Amino acid sequence: MNSARLQPLTYWLLLLIGVAAPMLFPDYTNQIAVLWLMIVFALTWDILGGQMGYNSLGNIFFFGAGMYVSAVTQIGLYYDVGMYTSAARTTHIAFSYSQYFTGFALGTVTGGLVSAVLAIGVGSFVFGLRGPYFAIGTLGIAVAAAELVSSWEWVGAASGISLPVFPGGPETQKLFFYFLLFALSFILLLFLRWLYSTNFGLAINAIRDDEEKAEGMGLHTRGYKRTALVIAAFFLGLSGAIFGNMTGFIEPRDIAFPTTTFNIFMVLMVLLGGKGTLWGPVVGAVVFHVIKEVTWTYFLGWQYVTLGLLIVIIVVYFQQGIVGWVMEKYPERFGIQIAPKEPEEIPRTAGLATQPGGAE
């Protein structure tokens, strides 16, 4: 009851914050835009890591793939990609207003779709792995992708690609990408809220709790697992395409496939906020982003030490995360009931066995 009335309000509130933030804190528009990206990261990671119990360390692959596919599409529509990437450092190549937006729209959609298709391929072999092997296997894919792209001259290799320049003032550009990332994270949140309320949510939770049992019950486990990865990959691909255009310059190791930063942040944010919950990743992303911005500003040089400490503290002392902790503390607010501790079982079960309906 309580949470049912509370819920629509939270979404409206989030919408309000999202729209008002760049007007209230115009100096921080970019930082808040990145926060929305972080929320997309956390939410997509939680689909597999939290709800389905498959801890992936390679989700960044789909982010980078979306980014590169989008870049290649945007450029390829009007120029030869190989020529562009080799000439970009010496010549300024202009895109007209309509060329930019057509390319951007098409590129972003293609980025999302290609990532989703790649997920079908990736899923067909990584889901043979379980537990830590799944984590390492997926990490391998992300690392390999970074190395491959780094030596692929056609897409600029390690020196990257400069994307078409936004045809507008810097303020418009900021707001444009801010609202795109905000819309993406907000739509993703609403989509997942719906998704987790369907059989899909139940099925991936069942896979998390006992995959062998789920197989024994005839569940199409492989289909669910693959679809979960495809959904995560699609949204990550879109976010990659948008973020690539936001930064204006992409390269494989630090921007497209940053296995040690964004890739680890995804996991960390979800653990911090509470995995397997809808709002946990959102809360985790907000808290993490604030911590990160503060440490990066005031403890520069020590930021990775702080980050490492945070990882150790969460993993050792705070595994359930913020939302998980609140749910443990006040389960009834979330509609969860835990069986009361019953030291004596005999009287109740005796009633169960002999008198129908006399169980309680």
Added chain:
Amino acid sequence: MSVPIIEVENVSKSFGGVIANRSVSLSVPRGGITGLIGPNGSGKTTLFNSIVGYHPIDSGSIRLEGREISKLRVQEIARLGLLRTFQATRIYGKMNCVQNMLISIPHRKAGFFDMFASERGEVVERAEHLLAFVGLYDKRFLRAGSLSFGQQKLLEFAMALMNEPTVLLLDEPTAGINPTLINGLIERLKRANTEFGITLFIIEHNMRVIMNMADVIYCLAHGELLTSGEPGAIQRDQRVIDAYLGAH
């Protein structure tokens, strides 16, 4: 007796050098309750695992309603209507009882878009009805993992019924259950058989339970079929008694 629903013919299975089943043949008649007994390590659970497709068999043939299933995978066999419960109870611990039931609906004809359906109305009603049937209605919103072992076993049984199987393989349904609960469980198993028309094939160590329920009992010893027959005959069979007491 009508056509057998499960036919096991000369099935052998070994793990490394250990022969778990050696040329076992048996048949489970449709609509009845069939028992499988035998001392520890006689290969009962291995035979169950072979039937449900948990591991490939070395040789022999297993047929469900006349169809060869020994090459099919677990999910495919489950979708054909052959289901098993586990010796150590297996439920989805972090979900509540109703959710456990809702995801246990039959997946026989499930297409791509059924993944995103929401089960409401009738299905929820059926789930609650079955939870009431096993006596867990009052606990339906409790997290399944927080139930006692016996209650989890009842939940697992209800989940199996939710799946509308034609045959249900039960691996020691009364093991680890409070003795006072056993009578209620026997009665429910019998009702599942008569009211829902589900053929039962049961591994059981509790002789009182199995003698009371089964129409036919098969006895395994050292991976081989020792004997079979109706409960009274099995009880008197000297070979069965010897197998259990270790005289050989």
